[in-house]
Amino acid sequence: MQIKIQPMGPYQTNCYIVTLDNKDLIIDPGVDATEWVLNNVTNPVAILNTHGHFDHVWSNTAVKEALNIPIFCPKDDIFMLTDDPLGQGTPKSIPDYEVVGDELLDVAGIKVQYRHFPGHTPGCSVIEIDDVWFSGDFLFQQSIGRWDFPASNGEDMIKSLEKALGIKGDYTIYPGHGLSTTLKAEQHVIPYWIEQVKRTL
Template structure:
C-alpha cells in the first residue's frame, strides 16, 4: 500500500508530500517548495529512490526545491502543466517555475505510472491557469485549489474565481470520501469539505 508523508517546508510552511511505494522502494515528491536537502535526507533515510517530481502549480513556494533535488537525482522527470513554466523568461517570473532539466508537461486525462499504481492528472485551474490535481487511488494532491475549509487565492496573475469554483465543483463531485492533501495546512477529506467548506458549498449550488 502506498504511504504518504507530509513535510511542511519553506517560509510559509507549504506542504511537500513524499508518496512512497514500499514494495518497489520508489518515491515521488509532490511540490518540493524548499529545503531540498531536508527532503532528500528523508528519502534516503527511508531507503527510497526518487523517481519523479510532481508539481501542482508553478508558484515559488511550491517549486523552490526542484533544482536542488535534481542535483541529487539527475535525470528524473518533473511533471507540470505547460502553463506553469516560465518558458519565455518574461512577465512575473516570481510566480512561475523556471525551466529545469527533464520537464515533462502533462494535461487533463494523462496518467503517470508509479510502481504498480497509476497517477491520474486532473486540470483544476482557478488559483493559476495550469493548476493540477494528482489523483492516486483515494488520494487527491490538489495544491492550492482546495484547502481544508477554504480554497486558494484567485487574485494572483492568471487566477480566476469562476474557474476555481468550477474546479471545486468537479473535485467535490468525485465519488467516495477521497483524502484531500492540500498545498497548505492540514489534510482533510471530501466528505468533510462537502458539508463544511463554504467555497465548495457555493460551487455546488
C-alpha cells in the same frame, strides 16, 4: 502507501514524499526542501508539481540534479517555472513532462492521475494516487486557494469547485498548506466557497 510530510519555507508549504512499491514520488519540493528530501528518500523516481507557484517548485532543479529524476508539471503552469512571473527569484526549472488536463500517467509503474482544477493558477491540479489527493493550493481544510493572484481566474475556480462537488467516492486530501482532510468533508463547504467567489466577479 507511506506519506512523509514536511512544511517548507516562509509559507510552510507541504512537501510530500509518497512511497509506493518501494518507489518514492516527491510532490512539491518548495523552499529549502532539498536536504529534507535527500535525507528521506531511498528509491526516488519522480518530482510531481501540483502547480507552478514558487513556494511549491523552488527546489525542483536542485532535487532533480541531486537525484537525476524527471519533473512532471501541468503544462499551463510551466511559464511560472521558467519565467518567475511573481519576481520571487525562483530558481528556474524545466519540466521533463508536460501534463495536459486530466491525464493518467504511468510513473515508474505507479498510476498517477492528474485532475485539472484551474482557478488558483491556469494549470492548478490535484495529484491522485490510489484513494489519496495531493491537492496543492486547490482545496484546503475548510478552505480553497486564492483566486486573486496574477494568472488566477475566479470563473475557472467556480467551474473547478463545481467539478469537485460532482466527484463520487471519498479521498483523503493532503493539501499544499495545513492539515489533511477528506473530499466528503470539503464537499459540504464547497457551495459556500462558490458563493464567495461569485461575489468577487
